[in-house]
Amino acid sequence: MARSAEIVIVGGGIIGVSIAYHLALHGARGIIVIEREMELGTGATSKATGGIRHQFSTPVNVRLSQVSSSHFAGFEAETGIDIGWRQHGYLFMATPGAEWDALQRSAALQVSLGVPTRLVTPADMQGLVPQLRVDDLAGGTFCPIDGSANPTAALQGYLGVARRLGVRLVTGAEVIAIDASGGRVAGVRAANGDRYAADVVIDAAGPRVADVAALAGATVEARPFRRQVFVMSRDPELPSGMPFIVDLATGWYIHQEANGRLLFGGTDRDNRPGLEPVVDWDGFDRVANAALHRAPAVAERVRVETAYTGIRTLTPDFHAIVGAVGPLAGFIVASACNGHGFMHAPAVGQIVAEIVLNGAARSLDIAPLSPDRFAKRAGRDEAVMF
Numbered sequence: 001m002a003r004s005a006e007i008v009i010v011g012g013g014i015i016g017v018s019i020a021y022h023l024a025l026h027g028a029r030g031i032i033v034i035e036r037e038m039e040l041g042t043g044a045t046s047k048a049t050g051g052i053r054h055q056f057s058t059p060v061n062v063r064l065s066q067v068s069s070s071h072f073a074g075f076e077a078e079t080g081i082d083i084g085w086r087q088h089g090y091l092f093m094a095t096p097g098a099e100w101d102a103l104q105r106s107a108a109l110q111v112s113l114g115v116p117t118r119l120v121t122p123a124d125m126q127g128l129v130p131q132l133r134v135d136d137l138a139g140g141t142f143c144p145i146d147g148s149a150n151p152t153a154a155l156q157g158y159l160g161v162a163r164r165l166g167v168r169l170v171t172g173a174e175v176i177a178i179d180a181s182g183g184r185v186a187g188v189r190a191a192n193g194d195r196y197a198a199d200v201v202i203d204a205a206g207p208r209v210a211d212v213a214a215l216a217g218a219t220v221e222a223r224p225f226r227r228q229v230f231v232m233s234r235d236p237e238l239p240s241g242m243p244f245i246v247d248l249a250t251g252w253y254i255h256q257e258a259n260g261r262l263l264f265g266g267t268d269r270d271n272r273p274g275l276e277p278v279v280d281w282d283g284f285d286r287v288a289n290a291a292l293h294r295a296p297a298v299a300e301r302v303r304v305e306t307a308y309t310g311i312r313t314l315t316p317d318f319h320a321i322v323g324a325v326g327p328l329a330g331f332i333v334a335s336a337c338n339g340h341g342f343m344h345a346p347a348v349g350q351i352v353a354e355i356v357l358n359g360a361a362r363s364l365d366i367a368p369l370s371p372d373r374f375a376k377r378a379g380r381d382e383a384v385m386f
Contacts, residue, residue: 005168006030007356008188008198010175010212012040014048014155014342015334016204018349021158024165026353031167032196034188036174036208041155044206047277047310048342049229049255049263051244053090053146054115057106057383060319060368062113064344067363071346072149081157083149084258090146091120091128091243092384093137093294099248100138102383107141117143129242131298142243148255151342158349170196175205178215184329185216200356202332207275207311209321209335218325221374222313222336226272227265228283229310232302234260245295251386252290254298262302264291266386270314277309312339316374318382322348323355325371332356333371338382 007028009016012035020033037043052072054065075083094100110117120142122134128142163169173190178201180186187197205212207224214220238256246253251266267286284304291299313336315321320337324330334352337344351361368379 003032003194003196004030005032005196005198007032007200007202008196009033009202009204010188011035011204011206011335012037012169012171013043013045013204013206014041014151014345015206015337015348017041017155017158017162018345019202019204019334019352020167021162022349022353023356024162024167026357028353028357029166032170032198033167034170034173034175034190034196036172038172040159040169040171041152044311044341045151045155047229047308048151049265050148050151050342051090051255052148052343053143053244054110055090055092055106055117055141055143055146055384057102057109058319058368058380059109059113060364060366061382062110062115063364064347066113066115067347067350068344069145075154075157079157079161081153081160083153083157085147085149086241086258087145087147088241089142089144089243091125091140091142091245093125093140093245093247095136095249096138103141103248106384110143115143116145117141129239129245131238131295132245133294133296146244148244154342154345175212175215178328178331180328183327185331200330200332202334202352204334206335206341207313209313209333213325213333216331217327218331218333218371220321220325220333220336220371222315222321223273224275224311224313225270226268226274226277227310227312227339228268228279229308230264230284230287230304231306232262232264233305235262235298235302237301238298246386247290247294248386250290252287252294253386254291254295261305266290269386275311277311279307279309281307314338317379318385319379320344320348320369321371322351322366322369323371338385
């Protein structure tokens with residue numbers, strides 16, 4: 001069956017739905033979101049921990065967070081949905097040497113862009129969270145406006161408004177072909193035989209971004225990796241509203257949810273490629289050892305309640321891929337956010353809407369996110385990764 005649309009968005013996670021929302025909000029019509037799963041947001045979005053930070057090492061990532069944070073702060077007013085926006089801060093900890101030097105440079109950049117990041121001493125860190133071991137640390141950075149929110153609630157907020165503005169949703173439909181005519185996209189075809197005619201196709205397929213791009217004859221430098229999260233019991237001795245803590249030496253992090261449960265993760269940044277969200281319980285040893293080193297009293301008290309694995313898509317320079325990419329005109333990629341898809345979804349949605357409706361991004365310079373940057377060997381890597 002043939003169906004018509006002006007814009008087809010492939011992928012119904014938080015990025016795809018944010019794009020649909022921003023396009024519809026600014027007057028675009030004939031928008032269809034196509035999702036391979038039976039429900040929207042059941043892929044990477046459902047596994048996101050909800051962290052939102054400004055502490056990055058490149059201007060474009062800091063700016064993406066600033067634009068997104070303004071949306072998160074006003075999200076309930078915009079959509080009517082409370083996403084549990086909390087500004088509890090992020091605390092990054094560094095050992096002496098190159099790690100600490102790089103963190104200080106990143107903090108200086110953030111401050112120059114208007115972010116209130118401050119350097120903290122080991123004693124300062126213990127003042128924030130007394131349970132931390134800090135004797136081997138050189139220092140850290142803390143930003144009080146960093147925080148977290150509920151990714152599923154955010155998706156539902158965007159989705160509700162988008163549907164009221166006429167966005168159509170198609171679920172349980174895997175896109176298997178992109179049609180072309182005269183050197184530009186003409187629509188997409190799904191595995192069930194349905195065809196959707198469109199002048200613009202947006203690839204927001206998350207971990208499958210490269211596969212969808214290949215259907216348009218485009219190459220996207222992105223690979224999916226499995227990322228584990230261990231859900232731990234509450235620890236009544238930890239301060240309520242404590243920062244999201246990241247130990248850069250190991251990549252280990254601890255995040256206190258609004259209900260008090262703790263999320264332990266990290267230590268598996270790019271060593272588990274693949275799309276199958278299976279839990280590797282052997283990997284818990286690395287997380288537990290890192291926790292025992294950095295917060296021994298906490299690690300000894302809490303217990304594992306459950307665990308899950310999400311999929312995040314990494315690029316060689318740890319920056320998202322956003323923009324038009326050939327050989328077909330009208331084909332746009334908006335994905336591969338390196339685990340920052342939720343926190344940057346509002347900004348990416350706004351930027352893609354600007355590209356489609358105005359011909360170029362206006363909110364910020366997205367040259368560092370260009371799909372063809374790898375061929376040019378341009379830009380620099382994001383350093384604050386874990």
